[in-house]
Structure formats: C-alpha cells, structure tokens
Amino acid sequence: MVGSIANSLVELGEDNTTPMVPLVDNVGTTCLAITEPEVGKEAVEAKDASIEDVLVKYVEHLKERTQHHLGYPYNLDFDYGSVIAKLSGFSINNLGDPFIESNYGVHSRQFEVAVLDWFAHLWEINKQDYWGYVTSCGTEGNLHGILVGREVFPDGILYASKETHYSVFKAARMYRMECVKVETLVSGEISWEDLQAKLLLNRNKPAIVNANIGTTVKGAVDDLDKVIQILERNGFKDRFYIHCDSALFGLMMPFFNQAPKITFKKPIGSVSVSGHKFIGCPMPCGVVITRSIYEKKLSDFNQVEYLASVDSTIMGSRNGLAPVLLWHGLSRKGYKGLRKAAQKCLRNAIYLKERLRESGISALLNPLSSTVVFERPIDPTFIQQWQLACEGNIAHVVVMPNITITKIDEFIEELLEMREAWFRGGKIAKPCVAENIGRENCLCELHKI
Amino acid sequence: MVGSIANSLVELGEDNTTPMVPLVDNVGTTCLAITEPEVGKEAVEAKDASIEDVLVKYVEHLKERTQHHLGYPYNLDFDYGSVIAKLSGFSINNLGDPFIESNYGVHSRQFEVAVLDWFAHLWEINKQDYWGYVTSCGTEGNLHGILVGREVFPDGILYASKETHYSVFKAARMYRMECVKVETLVSGEISWEDLQAKLLLNRNKPAIVNANIGTTVKGAVDDLDKVIQILERNGFKDRFYIHCDSALFGLMMPFFNQAPKITFKKPIGSVSVSGHKFIGCPMPCGVVITRSIYEKKLSDFNQVEYLASVDSTIMGSRNGLAPVLLWHGLSRKGYKGLRKAAQKCLRNAIYLKERLRESGISALLNPLSSTVVFERPIDPTFIQQWQLACEGNIAHVVVMPNITITKIDEFIEELLEMREAWFRGGKIAKPCVAENIGRENCLCELHKI
Numbered sequence: 001m002v003g004s005i006a007n008s009l010v011e012l013g014e015d016n017t018t019p020m021v022p023l024v025d026n027v028g029t030t031c032l033a034i035t036e037p038e039v040g041k042e043a044v045e046a047k048d049a050s051i052e053d054v055l056v057k058y059v060e061h062l063k064e065r066t067q068h069h070l071g072y073p074y075n076l077d078f079d080y081g082s083v084i085a086k087l088s089g090f091s092i093n094n095l096g097d098p099f100i101e102s103n104y105g106v107h108s109r110q111f112e113v114a115v116l117d118w119f120a121h122l123w124e125i126n127k128q129d130y131w132g133y134v135t136s137c138g139t140e141g142n143l144h145g146i147l148v149g150r151e152v153f154p155d156g157i158l159y160a161s162k163e164t165h166y167s168v169f170k171a172a173r174m175y176r177m178e179c180v181k182v183e184t185l186v187s188g189e190i191s192w193e194d195l196q197a198k199l200l201l202n203r204n205k206p207a208i209v210n211a212n213i214g215t216t217v218k219g220a221v222d223d224l225d226k227v228i229q230i231l232e233r234n235g236f237k238d239r240f241y242i243h244c245d246s247a248l249f250g251l252m253m254p255f256f257n258q259a260p261k262i263t264f265k266k267p268i269g270s271v272s273v274s275g276h277k278f279i280g281c282p283m284p285c286g287v288v289i290t291r292s293i294y295e296k297k298l299s300d301f302n303q304v305e306y307l308a309s310v311d312s313t314i315m316g317s318r319n320g321l322a323p324v325l326l327w328h329g330l331s332r333k334g335y336k337g338l339r340k341a342a343q344k345c346l347r348n349a350i351y352l353k354e355r356l357r358e359s360g361i362s363a364l365l366n367p368l369s370s371t372v373v374f375e376r377p378i379d380p381t382f383i384q385q386w387q388l389a390c391e392g393n394i395a396h397v398v399v400m401p402n403i404t405i406t407k408i409d410e411f412i413e414e415l416l417e418m419r420e421a422w423f424r425g426g427k428i429a430k431p432c433v434a435e436n437i438g439r440e441n442c443l444c445e446l447h448k449i
Numbered sequence: 450m451v452g453s454i455a456n457s458l459v460e461l462g463e464d465n466t467t468p469m470v471p472l473v474d475n476v477g478t479t480c481l482a483i484t485e486p487e488v489g490k491e492a493v494e495a496k497d498a499s500i501e502d503v504l505v506k507y508v509e510h511l512k513e514r515t516q517h518h519l520g521y522p523y524n525l526d527f528d529y530g531s532v533i534a535k536l537s538g539f540s541i542n543n544l545g546d547p548f549i550e551s552n553y554g555v556h557s558r559q560f561e562v563a564v565l566d567w568f569a570h571l572w573e574i575n576k577q578d579y580w581g582y583v584t585s586c587g588t589e590g591n592l593h594g595i596l597v598g599r600e601v602f603p604d605g606i607l608y609a610s611k612e613t614h615y616s617v618f619k620a621a622r623m624y625r626m627e628c629v630k631v632e633t634l635v636s637g638e639i640s641w642e643d644l645q646a647k648l649l650l651n652r653n654k655p656a657i658v659n660a661n662i663g664t665t666v667k668g669a670v671d672d673l674d675k676v677i678q679i680l681e682r683n684g685f686k687d688r689f690y691i692h693c694d695s696a697l698f699g700l701m702m703p704f705f706n707q708a709p710k711i712t713f714k715k716p717i718g719s720v721s722v723s724g725h726k727f728i729g730c731p732m733p734c735g736v737v738i739t740r741s742i743y744e745k746k747l748s749d750f751n752q753v754e755y756l757a758s759v760d761s762t763i764m765g766s767r768n769g770l771a772p773v774l775l776w777h778g779l780s781r782k783g784y785k786g787l788r789k790a791a792q793k794c795l796r797n798a799i800y801l802k803e804r805l806r807e808s809g810i811s812a813l814l815n816p817l818s819s820t821v822v823f824e825r826p827i828d829p830t831f832i833q834q835w836q837l838a839c840e841g842n843i844a845h846v847v848v849m850p851n852i853t854i855t856k857i858d859e860f861i862e863e864l865l866e867m868r869e870a871w872f873r874g875g876k877i878a879k880p881c882v883a884e885n886i887g888r889e890n891c892l893c894e895l896h897k898i
Contacts, residue, residue, distance in 0.1 A: 033566060
C-alpha cells in the first residue's frame, strides 16, 4: 500500500523540524510526532512557525487529494467557511436528546430540530410522530436504527443482504443479535427468493430487516414494497421492523422522477442518511429518523438527571456545529437546488458509464444510482491516485456534485493511457467481470457483442 | 424548564424573517425552520441576509452562554480559529483504522497517530503494544473499552459503581451484558466492601470492571490498585478486564503531584478520555487506548475490503479535523503547559470551595479533583443562568482553565445575593446535604460546628 499518498506524506515531513516517526504497523502513514515545547520566546516562536509549516503543507496535500477523488460518496464541493469562522470559538454540544433542553446552554438544538423537521417532511412523517437526531456519521444512524429494531423485537433476527454496509453486521455483533445474510442479485439488490427462503426457516422469530437504499459498492436499491410484501405474505405481519440504510440515496432519490418513495407512510421503522455525502460537510455527520412511539422504549432506560435530559442517542456528546452547517446547506439549496444537483449527478454518471463502455471497459450503472461500477484497474498506484473504492474485480466511481464532465474526461483519458500499457495494446486479454456486474455489462472477449 | 435560555432563544427569533416554529414536545427550544428559497437574485440575497442575521444573533447568544458556564467539564477557552480556517474547506475523514491507510486520501491519520502516541506515552504503554483511536466523544471511548472487555470475556459481568457515567450502563444494555451496580462511598468513590461482596456472589464468571478516574458528579477517583487487589485476592486473577473511564481526569491527574498513576503497567485493559474537556475543542472528541493484543479480537471480524482497511472502531467515518486540533493543542501546550493549567484548576477549585464554605454553604471537594459539589441552588433560573449540573440536592461547578478567580467571585456574589432572598435572610433553614456530601461537609443547622 505504499503509493503516492504515502510518498507525499513522507515528503510533507522531510523539511520539517518536527521529527517524523514511521510506524511499525502502519504501512504508508507517517506520524507527525508531538514534541514538548521548549521555554523562551524564541523557542515558542520557532515551534509556532514549525506548526504553521506543517499545516500549510498539509493543506496543499489535502487540495491535491481532494482534486483526485472519485471513489467515495462525498461531495467535496462546499463552502461553509464563513459560518465555521463565526462558530469555531465555541464548544457547541447537543448533549442528549435534541428535543429536550439540557442545562448546557452552548448548544444548537434550534438548528438541529429544524434539520430533523426538514428530513421528516422529506420522508413523510408528521412532527409529532417522529423522533430523531443529527448523528456523527452514517454508521451511528444504522447503529441507532437497528438498536431500536432490537428493542421493539428483542428476539428478532436481523436480515441483511450480503452487499450491506459493514456497519450493519458490526451492529449485529455489538448487539448480540442473530443475523442472517441474504444473497443478492447481480445488480446488488437483495434476492427476494433468498429473503423469502430464509424468513421461512425462521418463522418463529420476528424479522428486523435492513433495507439498502443504495448499496455501498453498486448503489443498488432494495424495493421497499417488495420487502414489505414478502414479510406480510409469509406470516410476519406486525412482527417486523425495517431499517432503511439510505446513507447516500436518502437525499438523492426523493429528487429523481419515477423513483420509489422513501416514506414513513409505508410500515418502516427508521431511516438514516449521511450529512457529509450528497450535501457535503467538512466533518462526517448524518441524520436518523424513527417513530416517536419506538423512542420511548429507549428513553425509559436513559433518563439522565445530571443533564436534566434524556439520552436515547448512541453518543452522549454530540457535535453542535454539524446541525448548523446542515441547516445552512439545506436553507440555501432547498429542494430545488438539491433536485438540480441530484439530476446533474445522474446525467454525469450516465456520461461516465458511456465513456467507459465506448472505450471497451465493462461497466454497470444501476437505475436511480450515480455509482458507476467497472473493471478494477490493475495498478494499485492508479487506484490510489484517484482514490477508487474496490472490491474483488470491480472498482467504482460515485458521481457526486463535484465530479464534473471535465474531471470525468481527465480520469478517462488517464485510465485509457494506463490501460494501453497494462494490456500491452490488446495483447493481454481483458478480465471477465460477468459474475460481478452481469453478462450484459461485461465487455470481455467472451461476452462482448 | 422554561428559563433564561428558552427566553433568549425566543428573542433570537423575534425580529428574524425565518419563521419560528415552537415544538410540541420541546419545552424551551424553538426551532429555526428551513424554508424553501425563492428564485431570483433579490430573493437569494434576501435569504442570505436572513441566514446571516440568524447566525450573528446566534453568535451573540453563544458568547453570553459561554461566559456564564460553570457546570460541565468543558474548557471553553481555546483558539483554533486559524487552523480551522485553513481546513474547513476539506472533508477530512479517518475512515476505519488509524494505523491502516484506506483508499480515501483526505484524512489526518498522520496527526491522529501522533496524538495517540502522545497519550500512549502519558499512560505508559509502548508503541507496539497499544491500539487506539480518536473518538467522537467520551461515550464512544467507553463504548469501545467495554466492548473490548466483552470480547475478551464474552460471559463476563460488568461491574460499575452507581455514580458511573450513564454511557457505561447504556453500553451494558446495548451489548446485552449482565451488569452489577456497586454502591459508592459519600465521596463518590466505589465501595470496596460492596465490590467485594458482589464479586463473591458471581465467582463463576469473569469480571469486567469500569473504574472511574473522576466520577461525573463528584469527581471521585476509584483507586486502581485497590480494585486490582480485590479482584486478585477473590479469585479473579487472569479473569478480569478493567476499563478506566478517565473522561476528564485522564489528562489532569498525570499532572498532579502525588496522584496515583493511570498506567498500563498495571493490568488494565483500556483507558478513555475526552478531548473537548480539559484541552478544549470546538467539537466533542476523545481518545481511547487499549492493548493491541485485544484489538485483534475485534479486527478479525471487521475486515473491510471496500475501504482497503479494517474497521475496529465503533463509528466508521471519523471526524478528521479533531485529531489535527488535538495535535495542535498538545503540541503548543506540551506537558508543561498542561501541568500549569491543571494545577491552576486545582487552586481555583480550592478557592471556590473555601469561598462557599466561609459563606455558610455546604460544599465538598474531593482530593485530585477540581469538581466542587455544593447545595443545589433553589431557583432553576439561577441554575440555568450558570449552567450548573445538578443531581438530587446537589449541584456542581467543574473548575476548568477558563474558570478564573474573577468569574468565581462574580458567581459567589450573585449566589449570595440570591440566597438572601431564597432563605429570607436566615428565616428559612438551609437544607441538610450530609447524606450527599458527608456530615463533615454539611453546614446545615444540625451539622455545622
């Protein structure tokens, strides 16, 4: 894993007075050791200058890395500079419940609740019927949703497709829940046949189902109506809880024409979304919304007199800056702005897929998704250069609002140039990825038409 | 709970164009609803102006609240403005393991590992023997430490004193662990007698003990040597795991003369500390350190190919700004600066306790602690005004570096003035708090000497 990042970090430290200590277990990372400051005005000035120097170089490094990023679903194009400048001197902490004010006054609940109301409206649940909070990341939203499911059905079995985000399996392990992995279709969607078969093997226990509204790797969407139908017709009526992991798509799908709705009018229990993905945010954050009737199950056990509040959140202390930034972003963009951005992502994703395919590169783009899956590039340096996320034979690009046509062209050109070398101008056969993304999307010698 | 905070928030919105929606379930909080922006240059400018207006008023509110804050262990005096200004345009995310670089290049692992190394050195564990990460708050550190304990001893029983932070009991519930509450002494320290008695009732199962290095309410420190001694002499040798919740004191105690050491040379399993408390940070964060031999137990189950990393952390996405700020704070302050600040806190805490007692107010200050516990003020408005944390008959002030003698004097004067009114110049008897803080600290009619 020694690639361009590692090298640039080593460079970062080379002409820096802070000693660089390479780590034994840490291939590719070099730490900027903290040294004890010396006494005296000159020493303090020298120390401050050396810190400044590290930061300036770090910023250059971040700029370059931000420019060459395609693999993770993060919109890296945002500008909260003026808001953050105003608030960076305060320790804003939304301790405990968003709806119950604690004694700690340096909070941002008035912004947080506005953000929650906005999402509740988006996902169609009334103010008095929902509970939720701004989380520290998508994982926390999944951890919360699945915990609510477990509290509703303590002996419930968790069902999640094998292409589910790893945080869901982590939750099962943390919470000591029985967990059944369900097969997926080539698209990445949950296999209905397998879900039904596995439900029937466990008829005696309630079902807690994680539905993926956009899988991590292929951006596949599980059909909520179908999940509900399968549950109900197999004897699970009133004995199921559905958590929707909508990390990325929870904010995009509502803006696609003809996309199925993420709505609490369907019998779902909770929805979580990330705040740093489609909207963009300088720190990971997210939102989880659940039904207020369930929240009581958690809060009864979590009265905290010390805070004069209730703590039903996973984390106790919660970053109060994130809700203000989300409030700012949503207030300025509005539904219209987000719709425009979401549709642009879809268009650019189609452009990327077409450019890949016309260049003879196997690629898949699921409907309702801006995640373009394609043959994994051979050279790890290239993967690192563009920060592609990979799994097995495939890699993906998640087209976010900051991924422009110009950037896509730059990427494609570089990829094609590299491929010439990797496949020696066609002398080496291209890999078959039919198993990963389907025959119809594979352009290997065997499958291309 | 309608007090000064609620009122000031209502005022915040009064002359603001954004509609203020009072929440049904949310006494004392008024949310700043997000409205859809209108189209057109003028409408956009008006919207931006209204957003700016909300933020300017919010900043004024935060300033006032920051000035009148005594109850929570947060050092509100820090200045990372220039660092944050440099970094606020990037989405820095330390996905997964701090020691294994993922494909996502916009990270701050080189700073994070430096911070971890610094704490490992402080708590005396070698680089190759520890594992840890920068968490999103103290709770995450406790959740991680206790999870490690449970993975080491899957059938272990969690023992925690009843004055333990609520996150530990939340962990027990989340992790489906058997949990035994242990009595405390008046000081807040764990009762050795009761710990021994309860251990003996459960000899057949390993013990996972949460030791408080500073309880939340009284700042009491459990004696690690004694905990270990009790475990070993009651047949738990090699069958126990100790997690140290050092949220506040983990960074202060090492700088007090004659304080017992928090050290991995003792058979402890993990230590967690908050980053936004004694050091001060604009967002909650923390550090957890455990032994690398244990970390393997978690990581074996959490290989994440998609990230090209391992995820043994509770949260998957991790705020990359916090490690840079911690690195900056620790680099500039160093051991010397922290020692000076910690000792000043102790001196000021003694000053506060003495001023309270000479004014006839019952008060307790534990050794090694800067948490001054005293009679709960009668008027909730006063409690909110100074943001005191309360439990039953008692309130506390946690003396942090930003709590100066001037501020203490201001607080005492206001308190004395209010008390004149509350107790009608002595016509109403002062409450007895002997049960909460001990006879020797109680100045009620019955107990004062």
